[in-house]
Amino acid sequence: MKMIVEEINKANIEALKNKDSIAKTILSIVKNKIKLAEIDKRSKNEELQDADCVQILQKTIKELTEEKENYVKVNNTIEAENIEKQKHVLEKFLPKMMSSDEILAEIKKLPDTTVPTVMRHFKANFAGKVNMQDVNMVLKSL
Numbered sequence: 001m002k003m004i005v006e007e008i009n010k011a012n013i014e015a016l017k018n019k020d021s022i023a024k025t026i027l028s029i030v031k032n033k034i035k036l037a038e039i040d041k042r043s044k045n046e047e048l049q050d051a052d053c054v055q056i057l058q059k060t061i062k063e064l065t066e067e068k069e070n071y072v073k074v075n076n077t078i079e080a081e082n083i084e085k086q087k088h089v090l091e092k093f094l095p096k097m098m099s100s101d102e103i104l105a106e107i108k109k110l111p112d113t114t115v116p117t118v119m120r121h122f123k124a125n126f127a128g129k130v131n132m133q134d135v136n137m138v139l140k141s142l
Helices: 002-017 021-043 050-073 077-091 100-109 115-125 132-141
Strands: none
Touching: 002 021, 002 050, 021 050, 021 077, 050 077, 100 115, 100 132, 115 132
C-alpha cells in the first residue's frame, strides 16, 4: 500500500511548494478518497493495498473524464483544460497497463480458457494492471 500513497504525498508536497493549484486540488481529493478507503478497510480488519489505490485513481480519472465531457458540451473550455491537467497529474501514478499481446500470452498459459476462468485469473493476479474490457476483447478474438 505504501508506494502509491507515498508518491501521492510527495507530489502533493511538491504541488504545495510550487503553488500548483490544479495538482494540489486533485491530489488532495485523491488523498481524502484513499484515507476513506483506508478507514473502511481498517474497520474490516484489512489493509489497504496498492491495487485499491489504483482502483481509486482509475475511478477518479473516469469521473474527471465525464466531468470534462459536460464542460465541453457547455463550451467551457477553460474548465475542460483544467480537468485534463488534473487527469494528467493522476495518470502519472497508474501502473503501466498490459498490452493486448501480453494479455494474449497470459491467456495462452492458462489450461482453461473459458470466460469466467480467465476473468477470475486476471482479476486475482493483475488487478489494476489490466483493463478487464481489453481482456474480454482479446478473449473474444480467440
